[in-house]
Amino acid sequence: MVLLLFVDLDPQLTALDALGGFFVLRVGVPPRGPLPTLADACAEPRFRGPEEVYADPMTFRVRKVAKSIRAPESRVAASVAQQGLAARFWSVALGAAALCGQFPDLDPELLRWDPDAGVPDDLWLSEVRARPVEDLDAVVRGGLLVPLSAALRSRHRVSPALLWGNAGSALAGAVRGLDRWALTHGRPDVGERARTLAGRLFDRPDLSGTLDPRTLRRRSCCLYYRVPGGGVCGDCCFHRPPRSAPGRT
Known part of the structure; x- marks a missing residue:
C-alpha cells in the first residue's frame, strides 16, 4: 500500500504550478479584465460576429483554432478546441485531487475562460472552494463537459461519440502526465491516486467505453488526420489515416 501524502489546496492553487502548464489554474481577475464564465460561453450567443470575442466565445475559439490549423471544415476545429478544453478541465481537477486530496x-x-488565450492563461477561477474527490464526476463531466458538448453540437456538425472520445482521451492524457510527474519527483502516491480516480471516472456514463481497456486506444477519432499535414494521434482508433470518402477532401 502506498502512503498518500497530501499538500494543501491553497487559495491561489500554487501547488498545481509544479505539475505543468495544463494543470495550472489562475485565481482572481486577469490583467485584461473580467472574462466570460464557462456558463456564458456554453449559452446561446447574444449575437454573432466573427471578431466579437465575448459575444460568442465558443464560436470565436473554433474559428481561431480553424485558422491556426487550417482545418478543412468547422467540425474538425470544433473537435480540436473541445479536446483542448477537456484536457484543461481534467488536468486541473484530477491533478489537484491526486496531489491535494481535494x-x-x-x-x-x-x-x-479567455477564448483568445493559450495555456495556462485561458482559465481563471473567481474564488477557490474545495470539493471532495467524490465530486469529480459531477463537477467535471456533468457540470462542464456535458454543457460544452451541447454547445458545440448546437453550432457544428460533430457527433457526441467523437466529443466523448475526446474527453476520455483527455482524461487518460492527464493521468499519463501525472504519472510522469510522480515518477520524476518520487511521489508514487500521486500517480496511484490519479489512476484510481480515473478508473472510477471511466465507469461513468458518457466516458464508459470511450477507450479500449486493454490498449487505452480510443474507439472514435478526433478528425485531426483531416488537417493538412496532420496524422493519427497516438491513441487513435486508426493505425493510419483513413482515405477520404468520395467527394470529400
Whole structure:
C-alpha cells in the first residue's frame, strides 16, 4: 500500500504550478479584465460576429483554432478546441485531487475562460472552494463537459461519440502526465491516486467505453488526420489515416 501524502489546496492553487502548464489554474481577475464564465460561453450567443470575442466565445475559439490549423471544415476545429478544453478541465481537477486530496470547485459560474488565450492563461477561477474527490464526476463531466458538448453540437456538425472520445482521451492524457510527474519527483502516491480516480471516472456514463481497456486506444477519432499535414494521434482508433470518402477532401 502506498502512503498518500497530501499538500494543501491553497487559495491561489500554487501547488498545481509544479505539475505543468495544463494543470495550472489562475485565481482572481486577469490583467485584461473580467472574462466570460464557462456558463456564458456554453449559452446561446447574444449575437454573432466573427471578431466579437465575448459575444460568442465558443464560436470565436473554433474559428481561431480553424485558422491556426487550417482545418478543412468547422467540425474538425470544433473537435480540436473541445479536446483542448477537456484536457484543461481534467488536468486541473484530477491533478489537484491526486496531489491535494481535494480539488477546486469548477462551477461554470466561477470558472472563467479567455477564448483568445493559450495555456495556462485561458482559465481563471473567481474564488477557490474545495470539493471532495467524490465530486469529480459531477463537477467535471456533468457540470462542464456535458454543457460544452451541447454547445458545440448546437453550432457544428460533430457527433457526441467523437466529443466523448475526446474527453476520455483527455482524461487518460492527464493521468499519463501525472504519472510522469510522480515518477520524476518520487511521489508514487500521486500517480496511484490519479489512476484510481480515473478508473472510477471511466465507469461513468458518457466516458464508459470511450477507450479500449486493454490498449487505452480510443474507439472514435478526433478528425485531426483531416488537417493538412496532420496524422493519427497516438491513441487513435486508426493505425493510419483513413482515405477520404468520395467527394470529400
